[in-house]
Amino acid sequence: MDDKLLIEMFNCRSEEAIKCLSEKYGATMYSVSYNILNKHEDAEECVNDAYVGIWNAIPPTNPDSLCAFACRVTRNISLTRYKRNNAAKRKGMAHTDFEEISEFIPDERTVSEELEAKEITETLNFWLSKLNRENLYIFMRRYWYMDSVTDIAKNTELSDAAVYLRIDRMKKSLLKFLTERGILI
Amino acid sequence: MNNGKNKINEAFGNVDSVFIESTLSYQKRGKNRAFRIIAFVACVALALSIIPIGMIIANKKEVNTDFIETQQFTDAENERFTVGDISDLGWEVILFDGLNVQKQKTGVIGAKYVLDINYGEREIFSKCNSDADICAELLGQWIVSLFCFDYDLHFSLFPEQLLADYVYVEFAEEGMTKEQALNKITQVASDVIPLENVKIQYSIKQAYINDSSVTQEFIEKERSVFERIGMDVNKIEGVIKFTIEDAAACFDELWVYEDEYFDYGEDYIFYKYDGRWYAERHLLDDDLSIDFLKAEEENNHGYYKIYKCEGKITDITNGYICLHDNRYFRIAENEIQDFSIGDNVKIQYYNVLAYVKRISDGKRCLLYTSVSVEKQ
Numbered sequence: 001m002d003d004k005l006l007i008e009m010f011n012c013r014s015e016e017a018i019k020c021l022s023e024k025y026g027a028t029m030y031s032v033s034y035n036i037l038n039k040h041e042d043a044e045e046c047v048n049d050a051y052v053g054i055w056n057a058i059p060p061t062n063p064d065s066l067c068a069f070a071c072r073v074t075r076n077i078s079l080t081r082y083k084r085n086n087a088a089k090r091k092g093m094a095h096t097d098f099e100e101i102s103e104f105i106p107d108e109r110t111v112s113e114e115l116e117a118k119e120i121t122e123t124l125n126f127w128l129s130k131l132n133r134e135n136l137y138i139f140m141r142r143y144w145y146m147d148s149v150t151d152i153a154k155n156t157e158l159s160d161a162a163v164y165l166r167i168d169r170m171k172k173s174l175l176k177f178l179t180e181r182g183i184l185i
Numbered sequence: 186m187n188n189g190k191n192k193i194n195e196a197f198g199n200v201d202s203v204f205i206e207s208t209l210s211y212q213k214r215g216k217n218r219a220f221r222i223i224a225f226v227a228c229v230a231l232a233l234s235i236i237p238i239g240m241i242i243a244n245k246k247e248v249n250t251d252f253i254e255t256q257q258f259t260d261a262e263n264e265r266f267t268v269g270d271i272s273d274l275g276w277e278v279i280l281f282d283g284l285n286v287q288k289q290k291t292g293v294i295g296a297k298y299v300l301d302i303n304y305g306e307r308e309i310f311s312k313c314n315s316d317a318d319i320c321a322e323l324l325g326q327w328i329v330s331l332f333c334f335d336y337d338l339h340f341s342l343f344p345e346q347l348l349a350d351y352v353y354v355e356f357a358e359e360g361m362t363k364e365q366a367l368n369k370i371t372q373v374a375s376d377v378i379p380l381e382n383v384k385i386q387y388s389i390k391q392a393y394i395n396d397s398s399v400t401q402e403f404i405e406k407e408r409s410v411f412e413r414i415g416m417d418v419n420k421i422e423g424v425i426k427f428t429i430e431d432a433a434a435c436f437d438e439l440w441v442y443e444d445e446y447f448d449y450g451e452d453y454i455f456y457k458y459d460g461r462w463y464a465e466r467h468l469l470d471d472d473l474s475i476d477f478l479k480a481e482e483e484n485n486h487g488y489y490k491i492y493k494c495e496g497k498i499t500d501i502t503n504g505y506i507c508l509h510d511n512r513y514f515r516i517a518e519n520e521i522q523d524f525s526i527g528d529n530v531k532i533q534y535y536n537v538l539a540y541v542k543r544i545s546d547g548k549r550c551l552l553y554t555s556v557s558v559e560k561q
Contacts, residue, residue, distance in 0.1 A: 065202040069202065103190075124200050141208060144200070
């Protein structure tokens with residue numbers, strides 16, 4: 001089903017919209033969540049929460065890309081859940097392999113207080129737009145979708161080491177870029 | 186975590202949808218596929234598979250790695266790839282005005298370009314009589330530059346403003362001028378790439394020549410980048426878009442590149458700017474050039490890192506010796522007569538490999554460049 005039609009269904013408050021969204025992007029949303037939480041039940045709950053979140057958001061939101069919007073909502077909910085789980089240090093919490101983008105920023109560095117997240121997003125968009133297709137895939141899969149390096153290597157048919165090498169170079173490049181533009185101080 | 190870091194995380198979570206959607210799945214692309222001919226396998230990835238069995242005296246350099254477990258394909262993997270004799274590829278070669286580039290030309294659409302490139306003698310194509318011809322041959326130049334790891338040729342397809350922004354800054358970080366960097370890249374590539382000769386074929390399937398909607402779409406897409414790097418979209422005089430089919434690459438008359446590595450659905454766009462044709466910026470790939478640049482022979486680092494293996498020679502063919510697991514090692518021409526099938530050898534090699542199919546039986550093979558080979 002076309003995304004525009006699907007969004008229209010949300011706008012018309014058709015409950016079929018959630019079913020169609022689930023059929024079309026449910027698996028992707030689940031994998032976004034599972035990469036963060038590494039626990040089936042938690043991931044399923046987060047995806048269900050995301051359906052509700054999307055239902056509440058559209059309208060008035062009219063996303064350019066429903067897929068990206070659905071993934072974004074799922075990611076935010078899953079990260080919140082992850083932090084909550086982690087803070088409570090619940091027993092049996094699975095180990096996760098993901099790394100958030102800020103984790104490679106040295107502790108002594110911070111962001112200018114005056115800067116809004118929106119301005120930083122624009123700078124990050126600019127930096128991402130400079131990456132070639134393969135590097136963009138590697139970086140986004142690692143830090144946005146939280147894929148493991150091994151999975152990225154498998155999908156790109158590169159070795160794990162080559163992916164690490166690329167990520168390392170991109171981290172350095174991003175740090176330099178953020179510093180030059182006065183984002184990191 | 187400090188508040189600043191949270192801000193960065195939040196900002197990254199909200200990056201443009203285009204980056205989220207475009208990286209949802211891996212889009213195969215000719216450019217990247219061509220690059221995937223080699224895969225750099227560094228010590229990190231192989232640390233788990235190391236089998237230490239003692240010291241080897243290096244002929245050329247000090248070696249600080251141990252023996253590496255043999256990589257072997259299963260029968261099932263090999264069965265996936267079948268190819269007949271090279272004549273099955275249906276190549277028809279017509280000499281192209283004395284250059285080492287050959288093509289059979291029947292008009293741009295449907296033309297078969299057969300590029301017979303010698304790694305030692307590279308030429309930039311010049312015999313063109315129309316914009317479409319120029320771009321079709323620039324596409325050939327682009328493909329050749331990737332297969333030959335010729336970044337001088339590759340970078341010549343892009344405007345200097347773009348290179349300054351994307352590439353030269355990286356050269357400068359390494360403390361090198363463009364000329365020094367290209368010399369280093371060429372040197373590393375010729376040292377570590379296990380291939381001598383390649384023939385490449387491709388056909389143009391579709392061509393959009395100065396189609397107004399293609400041109401407009403291109404201009405809109407590039408406008409912000411052009412403005413940033415100091416180029417003026419109003420100076421774009423034409424845009425040509427191709428798709429290709431029937432692509433094939435044959436190496437050293439022995440191997441072919443796996444067919445599925447060519448993606449026939451991709452668009453290849455060239456644009457005329459201020460009187461000269463250039464390749465679209467997404468065709469610029471600096472990944473390997475920068476990796477080559479960081480290789481350090483004296484420190485046994487990066488692409489110059491040396492690995493070791495041992496085994497019995499099962500085949501000697503056209504400059505390569507083969508171990509039992511379909512790993513082929515390019516060996517110096519004057520040394521190959523010292524070895525026979527059945528010899529047990531210890532090999533030191535650069536772990537830059539090409540994944541190819543053997544033309545004779547379609548078996549999947551791995552090619553490497555040897556640094557030294559010793560009989561045991």
